[in-house]
Amino acid sequence: MLQIKRNRIGLNAILLASTEAEEENKLYRQLRESGYIFCSGKVGSMDTHKIVAAIETAAKRNEVVDGSLYREVHALYHSSIEAVQGMTRGQAQIGELLRTVGLRFAVLRGKPFQNPEEGEWIAVALYGTIGAPIKGFEHETVGLGINHI
Amino acid sequence: MLQIKRNRIGLNAILLASTEAEEENKLYRQLRESGYIFCSGKVGSMDTHKIVAAIETAAKRNEVVDGSLYREVHALYHSSIEAVQGMTRGQAQIGELLRTVGLRFAVLRGKPFQNPEEGEWIAVALYGTIGAPIKGFEHETVGLGINHI
């Protein structure tokens, strides 16, 4: 297991999005000890909005963001869209371009900067496969979005 | 140290792009044992073309691609551009949008599919920071491009 770096919120989000089940517990402990609030999940879809919705639902339910405050939802939203743009590389479209994705996502919230006034930031990572709607006809893809919250 | 998964060319490229110096040797050995040809390097720039050039130069010099064949250079090129698109999330521009990047890149070549006829594929990963041209005013960013070669 990589010893995580406390201040690398983005890389830690990618690790969480790409870690296999058996290694998750160790990673969870390290993230908690590093002061992160986080959640992760799976989503497979041909619709971009379902990926954004899955991330938002998980982040609200796990209290990574306060779903009653638009400023928190707005911060998460733009992180998610940036992650989707990285994952789709050019056009934020999946099924409309005849491709499908199978992804794990992770959302981390924490304080990656030394100056305490820099406050909290949020990272959304996507890791999985993108490709034709035929099993195995797909390659990996990654996306990461980071925002102040 | 994460035990790498042999068939995850993209995740392995991200690992190589994000691994600290002290852990590199172990990762190198695992990648070699898994049959990958690879290289990595650093590039900081406000010009997209310098990032693409740094990747291409390293990949040719380390014989990850055959620089005398356009089809290999073409495969690498489109992987690099997809990685840049993921890293920039929306507009493949750096200095023109008044931002700068400090990146590590990795190029992996190998056979990630079980069917031997699927042949070789190439992955380009970028990991580092993007932000204002002021030290510390930056956050992490990631990009990944994968292509058949």
Next chain:
Amino acid sequence: MLQIKRNRIGLNAILLASTEAEEENKLYRQLRESGYIFCSGKVGSMDTHKIVAAIETAAKRNEVVDGSLYREVHALYHSSIEAVQGMTRGQAQIGELLRTVGLRFAVLRGKPFQNPEEGEWIAVALYGTIGAPIKGFEHETVGLGINHI
């Protein structure tokens, strides 16, 4: 009430798209006195094409464009698409990116240039809110497209 500038077709379109009901009559009079043909309306949607259609329908019905001539419909169409691009800032997608809009639109046709040979131009303005499909979880957005007609 701002005294409108006759030759600012774009700013006048934004004014018309953002003016409250009580001030509309004064603005209408000023626009008519300045020689503009115009219309305005409301549209709320998660589909980009419904916004483009609402603009086109209103502009035809109010004879801002001649719906029997493709060159006029083409001029209006590209103005509308440019306004949508400004309103969406990056990806011309609404519901697919899990957002919704509540907009007022305005279409102005007139002669904003002193040289009479520059002929007629058309401006499409959008003003309203964009955000999550939750009431109040939204911020303002603006778009403007201008074309010769």
Next chain:
Amino acid sequence: MLQIKRNRIGLNAILLASTEAEEENKLYRQLRESGYIFCSGKVGSMDTHKIVAAIETAAKRNEVVDGSLYREVHALYHSSIEAVQGMTRGQAQIGELLRTVGLRFAVLRGKPFQNPEEGEWIAVALYGTIGAPIKGFEHETVGLGINHI
């Protein structure tokens, strides 16, 4: 009839996509004599994915690509997406932007480079009309994507 240039895979694809029925037989013969494997067809749609699917189905059925190999399907896919990007000029959306297309497509596979090690390449061309969903309210459009295969 233009005498085709053997090494211009892209221009030949555009010729095939834009040739009228009566001239097709002469073109077919020339393309075969030049060593190309190819197919062509028609597609009209407001959905980008239906265009990509029509190309893929025709290319598999006519054995221009081996549909059992992802690397071949991947090469064709990226050629098709590049052709769609050229045809749509900016946003790879059709109906969502309230426009429709009537296209002929062509897929050519061959060896356009003198060096035999450059191997096979694939070209996808689109030619037809794009415009409002009203007959005659449309203008021509072209797209071309080329990839190593």
Next chain:
Amino acid sequence: MLQIKRNRIGLNAILLASTEAEEENKLYRQLRESGYIFCSGKVGSMDTHKIVAAIETAAKRNEVVDGSLYREVHALYHSSIEAVQGMTRGQAQIGELLRTVGLRFAVLRGKPFQNPEEGEWIAVALYGTIGAPIKGFEHETVGLGINHI
């Protein structure tokens, strides 16, 4: 003079960016009375980064943002980029596409939401002309970006 609406941070930013010198004082007073911190300025350029820099410099100098905190600079930066995307409609490029702009910009910081926990937001507006590098060969353009800060 339009009586400004206190909670319309975006429209107020556009007003400030498009108001003529003689009307500025009245608008300044209204904005101050509404609790906004703001600044405005002019920039003409063929380089996107000079526009972003002009906005950032003015916002720091006028203490609309705290230039020593990355989270504030990051919030302003993304607002500026969204405004640039709206102003350029599709490609965030000016001189590279052989066009030039003459713009007024405005930055407003305030509390546009009734719920005090929604805190402060920032709006960047651009208004001016875009066109060929020939005097008078240009039309109006607008851009607006809004972010939590």
Next chain:
Amino acid sequence: MLQIKRNRIGLNAILLASTEAEEENKLYRQLRESGYIFCSGKVGSMDTHKIVAAIETAAKRNEVVDGSLYREVHALYHSSIEAVQGMTRGQAQIGELLRTVGLRFAVLRGKPFQNPEEGEWIAVALYGTIGAPIKGFEHETVGLGINHI
């Protein structure tokens, strides 16, 4: 020689941009007999704006557009940008993405619609190669933009 179709302004522009010197005279005669005003030329560059400028300069010098009227220059400009978008497929950048182009361009002005009220339209076509700045490491590319004028 293909007998050109009088009403296919876009395809005729592509033909003119892709025709070899020895066949040009025949094509010129056909285009003139079909009532087109046109010009063509060559441009090789890593800068998008040089391509747009080469087209504009040729079109003005050959009186395909009236360079003293912004509405004509505006119509040509948007046709050129659409052709560039088709030629670059996704990002209207050349050298910044470490690629270079060698193109022939053509500009045609005529009346492609039967209804005389549809008036004049303009087509800009680009045909040539795009690739690495190494001779032979390039493939073909095409772009087409059409506008009312």
